[in-house]
Amino acid sequence: MAEIRAKLVMLGLLAEGEGAELLDPAGALFDEATDRAVRAFQQQRGISVDGQVGSRTYHALEEARWRLGDRILFFVPARLMAGDDVAALQQRLLDMGFDCGRVDGLFGVETEQALRDFQRNIGVVADGTCGPATFKALAQLSRTVVGGRPHAMRDSEAINRAGPALAGKLLIIDPGHGGPAPGAEPGVLDEGELVYDLASRIEGRLTATGASAFLTRGPDGSPQGPSEEDRASFANAAGADLLLSLHVNRHASTAASGVATYYYGSDEFGHYSMVGEKLADLVQREVCARTDLVDCRVHAKNWDLLRRTRMPAVRVEVGYLTNPGDALRLADPAFRDVLAEAVAAAVQRLYLPEDADAQTGALRIPEWLRA
Ligand SMILES: [Zn+2]
Structure with missing residues (x-):
């Protein structure tokens, strides 16, 4: 508890000494000030705001305390290595024109490569380690690139270089959760079965275009399945061009319904995947144009799977199993076919040059293949 309060104080969300004396002797209870600070922090970081320091919030607090120069990065x-210091380093490298991919606060292989390039440029030993000599150089150099979003532009250039055709692309389809959800009714498809079925339908359509598609799990995924981190590593190791994660939502209220699509973005780091957003937007529009699911729009999230994947990635939540109308639709194989067609059309449109792009809802895959 004391550790968490200290971090909140350091982040300027809690006044020194505030709340401390209100804690019970075991330190198990949050006082009001700490609760407020935790909620403010969760809000800032795009974590569900519940005032609880679960593992997600705990890790985010841990990452937030690092300032560039606090520790050696490699x-x-x-x-x-993860933290705000890594994000600051990435931002500096990008601002100076060294391509480290994106600002995600994770010191990966691209960050190391960009750092080596930078070190070679300034005549520091190019060891890919951000230590005292590099910190000093970074502090002395003023920003050489002002304005614009060079990293966002690189993101879309990579897609342009990949060419308009889907043939030869490597696509990863992630049937989100596996195994029956607690309380699922027997005989009714659960989320794991539904998203696996949907993934197979999408896979069939995309491989018909000459792309390769892999699923992140088999039909009998355990309720836990591989972690989001493992799924991201799998997609990264495969060198995938794109990742689609499929989920079905649940809510305590049976009234909640509709489809929403998510892409990587962090308000904290001020970075958003431009291609991810474009794909999310296409998926959302295609699904809404072809079905009567409620449009719950696209949203930027820094969830692990979106953040740790090196390729554009989106997560789509196609309806709520807890909503009778959505559940009825999802139970119909013909409806799942329409969903699969919508998602596949969105992927195709991402790779079509602007002048060849189709109207939303109009692209039919057999026709597109003949063209
Ligand atoms: Zn899910």
Whole structure:
């Protein structure tokens, strides 16, 4: 508790000494000030605001305390160094024109490569380690690139270079959760079965275009399945061009319904995947144009799977199993076919040059293949 309060004080969200004397002797209870500070922090970081310091919030607090120069940064393949200092380093490198991919606060192989390039440029030993000599150089150099979003532009250039055709692309389809959800009714498809079925339908359509598609799990995924981190590592190791994660939502209220799509973005780091957003937007529009699911729009999230994947990635939540109308639709194989067609059309449109792009809802895959 004391550790968490200290971090909140350091982040300027809690006044020194505030709340401390109100804690019970075991330190198990939050006082009001600490609760407020935790909620403010969760809000800032795009974490669900519940005032609880669960593992997600705890890790975010841990990452937030690092300032550039606090510690030596380097590439650790097994467990990437993570923190605001890494994000600050990435931002500086990008601002100076060294391509480290994106600002995600994770010291990966691209960050190391960009750092080596930078070190070579300034005549420091190019060891890929951000230590005292590099900190000094970074502090002395003023920003050489002002304005614009060079990293966002690189993001879309990579897609342009990949060409308009889907043939030869490597696509990863992630049937989100596996195994029956607690309380699922027997005989009714659960989320794991539904998203696996949907993934297979999408896979069939995309491989018909000459792309390769892999699923992140088999039909009998356990309720836990591989972690988001493992799924991201799998997609990264495969060198995938794109990742689609499929989920079905649940809510305590049966009234909640509709489809929403998510892409990587962090308000804290001020960075958003431009291609991710474009794909999310296409998926959302295609699904809404072809079905009567409620449009719950696209949203930027820094969830692990979106953040740790090196390629554009989106997560789509196609309806709520807890909503009778959505559940009825999802139970119909013909409806799942329409969903699969919508998602596949969105992927195709991402790779079509602007002048060849189709109207939303109009692209039919067999026709597109003949063209
Ligand atoms: Zn899910």
